[in-house]
Amino acid sequence: MRAVILYDGGSDEWSAQDVAAVMANVREVRTALRRAGHEPVLVPVHLGDFRWLTRARKADLVFNLCEGINGKARYEDFVVGTLELTGVPFTGCRHWPIAVCHRKYVANTLLAAGGLPVPAFTLAQGNKIPADFPLPAIVKPNAEDASVGIDRDAVCATRRALRKRVATMLEHFDEVLVQAYIGGREFNVGFIGDRMLPISEIRFDRMPEGSWPIVTYAAKWHAGSAEDMGTQPVCPAQAPSDMLRRIGAVARHAWHVMANDEGYGRVDLRVDEQGQPWILEVNPCPDLSSDAGLARMGRAAGWNYDELVLQVVEETLNRARRASAAAAAQVPSSIPA
Ligand SMILES: Nc1ncnc2c1ncn2[C@@H]1O[C@H](COP(=O)(O)OP(=O)(O)O)[C@@H](O)[C@H]1O
Numbered sequence: 001m002r003a004v005i006l007y008d009g010g011s012d013e014w015s016a017q018d019v020a021a022v023m024a025n026v027r028e029v030r031t032a033l034r035r036a037g038h039e040p041v042l043v044p045v046h047l048g049d050f051r052w053l054t055r056a057r058k059a060d061l062v063f064n065l066c067e068g069i070n071g072k073a074r075y076e077d078f079v080v081g082t083l084e085l086t087g088v089p090f091t092g093c094r095h096w097p098i099a100v101c102h103r104k105y106v107a108n109t110l111l112a113a114g115g116l117p118v119p120a121f122t123l124a125q126g127n128k129i130p131a132d133f134p135l136p137a138i139v140k141p142n143a144e145d146a147s148v149g150i151d152r153d154a155v156c157a158t159r160r161a162l163r164k165r166v167a168t169m170l171e172h173f174d175e176v177l178v179q180a181y182i183g184g185r186e187f188n189v190g191f192i193g194d195r196m197l198p199i200s201e202i203r204f205d206r207m208p209e210g211s212w213p214i215v216t217y218a219a220k221w222h223a224g225s226a227e228d229m230g231t232q233p234v235c236p237a238q239a240p241s242d243m244l245r246r247i248g249a250v251a252r253h254a255w256h257v258m259a260n261d262e263g264y265g266r267v268d269l270r271v272d273e274q275g276q277p278w279i280l281e282v283n284p285c286p287d288l289s290s291d292a293g294l295a296r297m298g299r300a301a302g303w304n305y306d307e308l309v310l311q312v313v314e315e316t317l318n319r320a321r322r323a324s325a326a327a328a329a330q331v332p333s334s335i336p337a
């Protein structure tokens with residue numbers, strides 16, 4: 001099969017590290033596809049340059065690793081939307097969940113309307129927060145991911161601290177979300193299509209004294225930092241089976257509401273003292289690197305990295321088959337006499 005691996009081609013402003021981070025995953029996917037007998041070609045996407053589209057249209061499958069253009073995540077939506085128009089099967093989620101999940105306020109509103117447990121949230125408009133908003137509260141940028149803007153001061157226990165934090169955040173981000181803080185254990189649930197992977201937990205046992213147990217920017221990106229060492233993933237999660245069942249059921253419902261069980265993704269949740277799971281967010285097309293969360297869950301399911309990549313391909317091809325069967329059922333191939 002001719003497969004195009006699509007990725008953000010970056011720009012002159014990118015550091016060698018930025019390029020290496022993208023290319024490491026691109027190359028390991030290429031290796032996995034080659035080993036399975038496919039013919040992958042690497043196609044970078046650059047701003048204002050549409051040659052990628054011409055090449056994608058000739059492929060049997062697009063393996064979409066493009067998380068933005070030039071590092072700008074908002075362009076990820078446009079690339080996926082354009083892929084949808086081509087009709088070429090592509091891996092991962094459709095345009096809709098990706099666009100929606102780039103705005104936490106919109107995603108939370110849809111999840112809550114779908115009957116899912118979402119911690120109370122509000123957009124801090126002009127630094128006005130309802131006087132009775134529950135504390136502690138966490139403050140996060142509305143339109144970022146990967147823990148951008150989340151550090152040790154993100155959780156506020158007093159109204160004064162909250163007002164101050166929101167004001168500081170509004171200096172850096174256009175929109176800021178305030179959300180009720182859920183103490184308790186944090187879990188991640190991965191999906192490929194409608195298949196749920198083994199549940200993973202982030203353990204905060206070794207978090208530095210006095211820090212809130214949350215996944216901060218340092219925890220995610222500063223390897224070896226105290227916050228990185230204090231956030232340890234454990235997969236499969238060790239928890240009572242009824243707790244895992246509840247987490248799985250809520251995550252599955254959220255994945256269905258948001259992504260229609262298509263593509264691959266990760267649902268992040270927390271469980272409060274009463275055992276109630278709360279949705280923190282749905283991540284369509286999370287990092288597919290061999291050292292990231294989804295690959296860890298795949299390993300717990302018994303797959304090596306190549307098998308994970310092939311599961312992602314298989315889900316895409318199954319979806320394409322279902323779509324063409326549905327189209328054939330609606331349009332008669334010959335006009336009856
Ligand atoms: N409502 C919340 N209650 C408790 N912790 C939270 C809440 N929202 C976010 N966090 C913490 O902050 C981290 C990052 O928040 P998240 O909403 O997942 O944003 P991002 O898109 O940056 O990953 C989470 O993994 C969790 O540790």
Ligand SMILES: [Mg+2]
Pocket residue numbers: 146147268281
């Ligand atoms: Mg998250």
